[in-house]
Amino acid sequence: MLLRPRLADLRCILYYVGRVVYALGVLMLIPAAVGACYGEWSAMVDFLLGCSLAVGLGSLTSIMGPGPIAPAWVHGMVVSASAWLACMVVGCVPNLLSGHYACFLDACFDLMSGYTTTGLILIQDLDHISHTLNTWRHLVTYAGGQGIVVIALTFLIAGGSGAFRMYVGEAKDERLRPNVVGTARAIWAISLVWLVVGSGALLICALGAGVPLSRAWLQAVWMFMSAWSTGGFAPYSQNALYWHSLSFEMVNLVIFVAGSFNFALHYALWTGRRREILRNVEIASFTATVLVLFAVASSAMLAAGMYPDLLPMLRVGFFQLVSAHTTTGLMTIYGPQFYEHWPLLATAAVMVAMMVGGSAASTAGGFKGLRVGLLYRALVQDVKQLLVPEGVRTGARIHHIDDIQVTDRAVRTAALVVIAYVALFAFLTLVACGCGFRFDHCVFEAASVTGNVGLSCGLTTPDMPAVMKLADIFGMWAARLEFAAVNVLAAFAWSAAFGVRGRTGAAGSG
Amino acid sequence: MSAAGWLVWLSVLAAPVPSGELLAHPQAYDGRTVVFEGEAIQDVMPRGDHLWLNVHDGANALGVWLPAGMLPPDTRTGDYHQTGDRLRVTAVFRAACPEHGGEVDLHATAVERIGPAQPTPHPIAPSRALLLAFCLPPALLLATAAARLERRRRGAPVQPPATSARP
Numbered sequence: 001m002l003l004r005p006r007l008a009d010l011r012c013i014l015y016y017v018g019r020v021v022y023a024l025g026v027l028m029l030i031p032a033a034v035g036a037c038y039g040e041w042s043a044m045v046d047f048l049l050g051c052s053l054a055v056g057l058g059s060l061t062s063i064m065g066p067g068p069i070a071p072a073w074v075h076g077m078v079v080s081a082s083a084w085l086a087c088m089v090v091g092c093v094p095n096l097l098s099g100h101y102a103c104f105l106d107a108c109f110d111l112m113s114g115y116t117t118t119g120l121i122l123i124q125d126l127d128h129i130s131h132t133l134n135t136w137r138h139l140v141t142y143a144g145g146q147g148i149v150v151i152a153l154t155f156l157i158a159g160g161s162g163a164f165r166m167y168v169g170e171a172k173d174e175r176l177r178p179n180v181v182g183t184a185r186a187i188w189a190i191s192l193v194w195l196v197v198g199s200g201a202l203l204i205c206a207l208g209a210g211v212p213l214s215r216a217w218l219q220a221v222w223m224f225m226s227a228w229s230t231g232g233f234a235p236y237s238q239n240a241l242y243w244h245s246l247s248f249e250m251v252n253l254v255i256f257v258a259g260s261f262n263f264a265l266h267y268a269l270w271t272g273r274r275r276e277i278l279r280n281v282e283i284a285s286f287t288a289t290v291l292v293l294f295a296v297a298s299s300a301m302l303a304a305g306m307y308p309d310l311l312p313m314l315r316v317g318f319f320q321l322v323s324a325h326t327t328t329g330l331m332t333i334y335g336p337q338f339y340e341h342w343p344l345l346a347t348a349a350v351m352v353a354m355m356v357g358g359s360a361a362s363t364a365g366g367f368k369g370l371r372v373g374l375l376y377r378a379l380v381q382d383v384k385q386l387l388v389p390e391g392v393r394t395g396a397r398i399h400h401i402d403d404i405q406v407t408d409r410a411v412r413t414a415a416l417v418v419i420a421y422v423a424l425f426a427f428l429t430l431v432a433c434g435c436g437f438r439f440d441h442c443v444f445e446a447a448s449v450t451g452n453v454g455l456s457c458g459l460t461t462p463d464m465p466a467v468m469k470l471a472d473i474f475g476m477w478a479a480r481l482e483f484a485a486v487n488v489l490a491a492f493a494w495s496a497a498f499g500v501r502g503r504t505g506a507a508g509s510g
Numbered sequence: 511m512s513a514a515g516w517l518v519w520l521s522v523l524a525a526p527v528p529s530g531e532l533l534a535h536p537q538a539y540d541g542r543t544v545v546f547e548g549e550a551i552q553d554v555m556p557r558g559d560h561l562w563l564n565v566h567d568g569a570n571a572l573g574v575w576l577p578a579g580m581l582p583p584d585t586r587t588g589d590y591h592q593t594g595d596r597l598r599v600t601a602v603f604r605a606a607c608p609e610h611g612g613e614v615d616l617h618a619t620a621v622e623r624i625g626p627a628q629p630t631p632h633p634i635a636p637s638r639a640l641l642l643a644f645c646l647p648p649a650l651l652l653a654t655a656a657a658r659l660e661r662r663r664r665g666a667p668v669q670p671p672a673t674s675a676r677p
Contacts, residue, residue: 022656040590042632049642052649059652063659097638127551127566128630130590210555210562236552236564238571244555244562246611312612334570334614336533341605 004499011066013078018061020083025054035132043132046097054090077488088112098133100124102462105469112473115144116480119232119329119454122462126237134235138225145229145363190266198224198255205248227255229363232329232454240330260326260358281398282359282369293349294321300345325353327365329454338457354451365452371414378411420483425450431471449475529570536605544603550587550594576618586627596625
């Protein structure tokens with residue numbers, strides 16, 4: 001029996017969603033500043049309008065809100081899920097005003113794609129957009145990769161158990177420091193250090209590629225943000241191929257592989273526990289699946305005689321496979337090549353890589369290496385249990401920062417999330433097939449959305465039906481939040497509509 | 511074949527091939543000389559005595575590798591402020607270029623400017639400026655009021671959770 005939420009619950013949720021929207025408005029000042037620097041006054045006005053809307057709404061909800069209140073688990077989950085939707089609607093205002101989107105839905109699609117670090121795009125005439133808009137697009141993936149709620153936690157929300165519940169609602173549960181605000185700030189500190197080092201390396205490569213300094217530094221920062229967040233956005237329509245530079249691509253590869261690792265692993269390395277990189281189950285799982293899938297893809301490419309020798313196959317094939325596996329989505333080939341040029345087995349390997357994904361509590365999507373490693377160990381344990389004498393109990397552990405026992409509950413939780421991903425994948429494939437597209441293209445694009453990857457075989461265009469755009473927006477959002485917060489939001493909405501009224505006069509009521 | 515037939519055949523040969531056609535049938539065009547037309551976009555990237563130029567035909571942008579001296583003088587590329595020169599590129603198409611690490615590209619044998627760059631003005635719309643003048647001050651006022659309220663609230667004791675989750 002579900003109880004109908006009270007006004008106090010709604011005010012609490014509205015307060016925290018408003019804080020996140022406020023933080024988004026403050027973020028919009030960064031592209032506005034870029035617009036002022038480059039004389040893109042019209043674009044700057046668009047972002048100031050967006051900022052006014054976000055800051056105004058966020059401030060209003062704060063004034064109307066209940067004050068400092070510790071949200072319960074349901075509030076934290078609903079805030080996380082709702083905040084992403086609110087930020088999508090408010091954040092797309094400058095995009096829509098730019099004139100590069102056919103409709104509001106397309107602008108929402110790109111914002112959700114950025115926040116969820118997917119990377120699929122519906123923007124039109126990408127090669128003629130302003131530096132202002134390009135800065136926003138890449139900043140959105142950088143912020144989304146860390147977590148929009150994490151941003152608000154870092155600067156605008158007091159810590160405590162309530163903050164932790166919102167943090168978990170964003171599909172993060174790693175505690176780098178004793179309190180969640182400290183953890184959020186540690187995540188930002190790691191990301192900002194990488195920003196300086198990674199952008200510097202990309203700047204050197206861009207200069208070497210022949211791009212003048214006045215443009216190279218912006219391109220380096222944009223591409224760093226996209227690669228580190230495993231987002232897959234690029235400032236130009238040719239994506240990572242634009243620079244025709246092996247060094248630029250390889251530096252990007254290092255950045256997005258690092259970005260796909262768990263933040264707790266980064267923190268462990270920072271604090272001197274360097275052996276973690278050898279012991280961690282996600283690194284082991286990632287390495288194993290990359291090697292196996294690359295062996296499959298490269299065998300198919302060699303048999304088809306696609307590339308003249310090893311270096312092109314490594315540069316193109318390995319890059320695409322790792323881009324898929326880390327769920328980055330940066331491309332050094334054109335979308336149609338996945339089916340018109342690549343052998344089907346190689347494309348299938350890329351699809352499997354997209355679904356498996358990167359590390360838990362990182363910027364990556366997909367099933368996550370931790371779950372793959374956990375389910376594999378559980379399978380091995382079950383087989384061992386059958387082979388040992390009756391009455392003997394076997395156990396299994398995996399190492400992920402600490403040693404974790406492979407319990408039935410852990411296996412069940414991992415399996416349920418994997419099943420949810422597969423169900424989402426099936427749903428998106430059916431929607432696309434129902435719109436009349438080729439089955440193999442539908443499967444590829446559905447895998448890309450489900451894994452928050454962003455590789456496209458050419459199906460995702462502004463001309464695709466609205467029902468597919470809506471389904472993809474839902475898919476990107478649900479997959480990024482790993483379903484829990486979305487399920488709680490749905491249950492909360494159901495209880496608001498059909499729930500039973502509880503007793504009045506309880507503590508904290510409006 | 512008659513002279514007219516030869517002329518028709520030559521005109522077909524000289525017709526530009528769309529990027530979509532090249533990408534849909536890369537093996538069929540690999541190593542063949544094609545004509546590709548489009549707008550020069552963004553950066554001209556010098557690499558020694560050659561350079562990279564990206565040309566967009568409305569559907570896709572392809573990378574063109576050409577000797578530096580082959581680029582028409584004062585070529586202007588497209589960006590936020592202008593559409594770039596329209597170029598007609600005669601080039602050898604590579605589906606997996608052995609010289610450039612397996613990427614799809616065009617090795618130019620001739621480049622001709624067929625259309626000039628055009629400025630793309632982006633004036634501030636008066637309606638938006640007016641809207642900003644109306645929205646920004648209240649937003650700043652609300653933000654100031656909210657900040658003061660939050661500072662006062664931070665000193666207050668934290669209330670217990672407000673939840674309906676009770677039997």
